Amino acid sequence: MATLSDNGIVAVIGDRETVTGFLLTGIGQDMDGEQNYFIASATTPKEELEAAFRRLTGRRDVSILFINQWVASMMRETVAAYTDITPVVMEVPGKNEKIDPSLDPILSKFMRFK
Numbered sequence: 001m002a003t004l005s006d007n008g009i010v011a012v013i014g015d016r017e018t019v020t021g022f023l024l025t026g027i028g029q030d031m032d033g034e035q036n037y038f039i040a041s042a043t044t045p046k047e048e049l050e051a052a053f054r055r056l057t058g059r060r061d062v063s064i065l066f067i068n069q070w071v072a073s074m075m076r077e078t079v080a081a082y083t084d085i086t087p088v089v090m091e092v093p094g095k096n097e098k099i100d101p102s103l104d105p106i107l108s109k110f111m112r113f114k
Helices: 016-024 046-057 069-074 076-081 105-112
Strands: 011-016 037-039 063-066 088-092
Touching: 011 016, 011 046, 016 037, 016 063, 037 046, 046 063, 046 069, 046 076, 063 069, 069 076, 069 088
Parallel strands: 011 037, 011 063, 063 088
Antiparallel strands: none
16 A cells, blocks of 8 residues: 655646646656656557556555546546555546546545535
């Protein structure tokens, strides 16, 4: 299980536009040769997405992982099976999509309280 370090960073998995936007805010970190982001496309194999997800959620210095919802949907079983408290996994919309709260495990829990 990953534990939160004193200075947690943000990581992101998403399309080129989403990752670029996050990098422009200054989140880019390269710790020991490992980047805190992964650029995905519709043709990225599920195995590569799952490996990036496991790598980033397993890092002790990552406190929040943002992931495009369409990417999370490509590996829904892996995302749904993730139960650690940190890093927090937040699904965000991609460039040309709206967020679907019913697909996001965190948002769907909050929607039950409405």
